[in-house]
Amino acid sequence: MGSDGYLPLFETRRARGRVLYRLFVVSVFVGICLIWIYRVSHIPRKGKDGKWGWIGMLGAEFWFGFYWVLTQALRWNQVYRCTFKDRLSQRHEKELPKVDIFVCTADPVIEPPVMVINTVLSVMAYDYPPEKLSVYLSDDGGSDLTFYALLEASHFAKHWLPYCKKSKVEPRSPAEYFNLSDDPLDANQSKELVFIKKLYDEMENRIKNAAKLARISEELRSKHRGFSQWYSYSSQRNHDTILQILIDGRDPNAKDKDGFVLPTLVYLAREKRPQHHHNFKAGAMNALIRMSSEISNGPIILNVDCDMCSNNSHSVRDALCFFMDEEKGHEIAFVQFPQNFKNVNRNEIYDASLRVMTEVEFHGLDGCGGPSYGGTGCFHRRDTLCGRKFSKEYKTDWSSLNGIRRKDSVHELEKNLKGLASSTYDKNTPWGKEMGLLYGCPVEDVITGLSIQCRGWKSVYFNPSKKAFLGIAPSTLPDALVQHKRWSEGGLQILFSRYSPAWYAQGKISLALQMGYCAYCLWAPNCLATLYYTVIPSLYLLNGISLFPQISSPWFIPFAYVISAKHICGLAEFLWCGGTILGWWNSQRMWLYKRTSSYLFAFMDTILKLLGFAESGFVISTKIADEDVSQRYEKEIMEFGTSTPMFTILSTLAMINLVCFVVVLKEALMGEGIIRVYETMSLQFVLCGILVLINFPLYQALFLRKDKGKLPSSLAAKSIVLALLACISFTLLY
Numbered sequence: 001m002g003s004d005g006y007l008p009l010f011e012t013r014r015a016r017g018r019v020l021y022r023l024f025v026v027s028v029f030v031g032i033c034l035i036w037i038y039r040v041s042h043i044p045r046k047g048k049d050g051k052w053g054w055i056g057m058l059g060a061e062f063w064f065g066f067y068w069v070l071t072q073a074l075r076w077n078q079v080y081r082c083t084f085k086d087r088l089s090q091r092h093e094k095e096l097p098k099v100d101i102f103v104c105t106a107d108p109v110i111e112p113p114v115m116v117i118n119t120v121l122s123v124m125a126y127d128y129p130p131e132k133l134s135v136y137l138s139d140d141g142g143s144d145l146t147f148y149a150l151l152e153a154s155h156f157a158k159h160w161l162p163y164c165k166k167s168k169v170e171p172r173s174p175a176e177y178f179n180l181s182d183d184p185l186d187a188n189q190s191k192e193l194v195f196i197k198k199l200y201d202e203m204e205n206r207i208k209n210a211a212k213l214a215r216i217s218e219e220l221r222s223k224h225r226g227f228s229q230w231y232s233y234s235s236q237r238n239h240d241t242i243l244q245i246l247i248d249g250r251d252p253n254a255k256d257k258d259g260f261v262l263p264t265l266v267y268l269a270r271e272k273r274p275q276h277h278h279n280f281k282a283g284a285m286n287a288l289i290r291m292s293s294e295i296s297n298g299p300i301i302l303n304v305d306c307d308m309c310s311n312n313s314h315s316v317r318d319a320l321c322f323f324m325d326e327e328k329g330h331e332i333a334f335v336q337f338p339q340n341f342k343n344v345n346r347n348e349i350y351d352a353s354l355r356v357m358t359e360v361e362f363h364g365l366d367g368c369g370g371p372s373y374g375g376t377g378c379f380h381r382r383d384t385l386c387g388r389k390f391s392k393e394y395k396t397d398w399s400s401l402n403g404i405r406r407k408d409s410v411h412e413l414e415k416n417l418k419g420l421a422s423s424t425y426d427k428n429t430p431w432g433k434e435m436g437l438l439y440g441c442p443v444e445d446v447i448t449g450l451s452i453q454c455r456g457w458k459s460v461y462f463n464p465s466k467k468a469f470l471g472i473a474p475s476t477l478p479d480a481l482v483q484h485k486r487w488s489e490g491g492l493q494i495l496f497s498r499y500s501p502a503w504y505a506q507g508k509i510s511l512a513l514q515m516g517y518c519a520y521c522l523w524a525p526n527c528l529a530t531l532y533y534t535v536i537p538s539l540y541l542l543n544g545i546s547l548f549p550q551i552s553s554p555w556f557i558p559f560a561y562v563i564s565a566k567h568i569c570g571l572a573e574f575l576w577c578g579g580t581i582l583g584w585w586n587s588q589r590m591w592l593y594k595r596t597s598s599y600l601f602a603f604m605d606t607i608l609k610l611l612g613f614a615e616s617g618f619v620i621s622t623k624i625a626d627e628d629v630s631q632r633y634e635k636e637i638m639e640f641g642t643s644t645p646m647f648t649i650l651s652t653l654a655m656i657n658l659v660c661f662v663v664v665l666k667e668a669l670m671g672e673g674i675i676r677v678y679e680t681m682s683l684q685f686v687l688c689g690i691l692v693l694i695n696f697p698l699y700q701a702l703f704l705r706k707d708k709g710k711l712p713s714s715l716a717a718k719s720i721v722l723a724l725l726a727c728i729s730f731t732l733l734y
């Protein structure tokens with residue numbers, strides 16, 4: 001209970017077992033220090049004995065230790081939140097604020113319109129007064145197909161929303177619901193279900209047919225004035241602003257089939273011109289912020305990606321429990337829900353569920369000031385998103401915030417507001433610098449959240465057991481690696497940006513939160529130490545030079561302890577988050593692949609950018625897959641498919657380790673070698689062996705598989721040549 005017998009709208013609990021965990025952390029840290037001491041005090045004198053290799057190991061282990069310390073900030077003080085929605089309705093039902101929901105889409109091919117409108121429908125159907133909800137779809141693809149789908153959705157909503165209300169439907173994305181619904185129903189209910197499902201299927205067919213034709217027929221065009229706006233359209237990168245208010249909340253005729261009000265629904269494709277930078281999702285969001293401020297001006301903004309449909313119709317109320325709490329609500333700038341996915345399979349070959357991040361690390365961030373903004377599933381205050389600084393005096397009077405009511409007709413409104421989404425609007429304005437989402441960073445979300453926290457605000461991480469949002473995770477290896485390249489590149493750019501968590505945030509956010517952000521921003525540089533550790537010890541092994549203490553030496557103990565403690569703890573954490581043992585093993589492989597490819601390219605690109613040689617891009621993640629690709633995904637077979645520079649690196653690394661392992665194993669089995677290997681180089685041998693083991697799917701893709709997802713044989717040849725070159729030249733050098 002809060003002070004004065006006041007019942008808070010939310011509660012915060014600390015995780016249990018913290019003391020034990022902290023003791024464990026201290027013991028590992030002691031082990032790490034011993035490793036460092038060993039390295040420094042045992043540097044070989046001569047180059048022939050592996051002096052330079054040794055110094056490199058010192059560097060890599062120093063980095064790993066330092067990075068591990070940073071990641072402890074994400075675990076040191078985890079907190080959990082719970083909300084009291086009944087208290088919210090009792091006290092505030094009448095003064096619930098308007099909520100504006102932004103959905104972003106950018107490409108009708110890799111983000112199919114049917115998926116997009118399912119997301120839109122799921123958020124339109126929130127359990128919330130519809131006159132206070134407005135849904136905005138930003139279409140950076142400027143696609144009349146997406147517009148057509150949204151138009152269909154606006155009709156379907158008239159049936160879907162009352163049906164959701166009456167039958168207490170969950171989840172409220174129609175596709176998901178029909179997928180899951182096999183509950184027995186009474187005759188009346190099932191009749192309604194059959195009817196609504198038929199409506200949905202017909203709509204889906206019409207949209208899919210239009211997509212197949214890749215154009216909207218004249219007949220459809222003539223049915224809505226909105227299509228006329230495409231006459232000036234020349235390409236995705238070159239068109240006027242297209243703004244359509246499909247459902248106008250002010251219109252007394254905008255009712256569903258049971259006569260209830262519908263939420264406002266708006267389509268926006270901001271103006272694009274080839275000569276102006278459009279700043280990707282950040283630009284789209286800022287156009288939406290401006291546009292919505294003139295249409296509904298809700299004080300709370302929810303942002304979701306087009307694949308992230310709502311899975312829980314009460315999430316808006318959950319979020320409001322934080323903002324409207326009389327005691328602590330005024331400090332909170334945004335409430336972030338976790339990113340969960342509907343398509344991850346049991347053992348997650350691409351580690352795409354972000355399990356440890358959502359179940360552990362974000363709770364840790366929440367314990368030291370609040371999570372970062374994750375780009376989707378996040379509720380913001382409009383004010384803070386627009387740059388407001390925190391002050392103790394700032395209290396929101398919710399009852400006065402009913403938003404605006406304009407008098408213009410829909411036509412006038414559409415015409416008058418277009419300028420707000422023009423391609424030059426934010427030139428020489430604070431937009432993208434101090435206002436709205438920040439520009440120039442591939443992870444606009446993280447840097448924007450950080451800048452808000454640096455202005456004195458807190459944020460909240462809310463991870464209810466019933467998932468609030470479900471999206472689509474990458475389902476091929478190239479997709480997963482490219483996504484991680486964008487993320488790690490963005491992170492590193494933040495480190496060097498104006499808002500660097502290492503410098504700028506000093507004194508503005510807690511030290512632990514600074515460390516937490518740094519752990520994320522330093523994803524990319526991990527590539528260096530990891531590359532070193534996966535290549536050099538194996539090459540030295542091949543040459544019979546030991547880089548680790550002998551098994552009989554007392555210095556062996558800290559190595560054995562740190563390595564096993566770290567991995568056992570990691571495995572326990574993974575299982576505790578609901579993963580499987582095989583899933584953990586797969587996540588270790590992905591850890592290796594991300595670090596040696598995505599992070600490496602991100603690292604190089606960031607350096608090039610700092611030197612002014614390259615520009616930021618945004619590769620949109622694919623949200624669909626071919627039939628045979630999905631089949632392999634279901635069977636948990638890794639999908640490679642093409643030969644990219646990333647795969648050249650991965651294959652070469654795998655081949656180097658295979659060569660070293662096989663040669664050493666052969667030597668060991670043939671002569672007395674086995675004792676030598678066991679005594680002096682067991683750790684090195686184990687390391688090389690594990691690398692071979694973990695690369696098993698890659699060898700399969702190179703040599704054994706026949707399907708389309710395998711690696712091309714040219715790559716097999718190339719990687720063998722490169723690996724042999726590396727091994728031979730290293731041996732000759734010694």
Ligand SMILES: O=c1ccn([C@@H]2O[C@H](COP(=O)(O)OP(=O)(O)O[C@H]3O[C@H](CO)[C@@H](O)[C@H](O)[C@H]3O)[C@@H](O)[C@H]2O)c(=O)[nH]1
Pocket residue numbers: 104105106107111138140279280281284304305306307374375376442443444445483486487490618619620621622
């Ligand atoms: O020019 C663009 C590019 C992308 N998007 C949208 O941005 C969202 C995220 O793109 P996606 O390709 O799905 O990237 P993810 O890596 O899955 O997204 C995560 O990471 C991004 C930052 O890298 C954040 O913007 C996202 O919110 C976050 O979910 C999608 O809805 C896109 O339609 C745009 O609106 N305009």
Ligand SMILES: [Mn+2]
Pocket residue numbers: 305307471472621
């Ligand atoms: Mn996505």
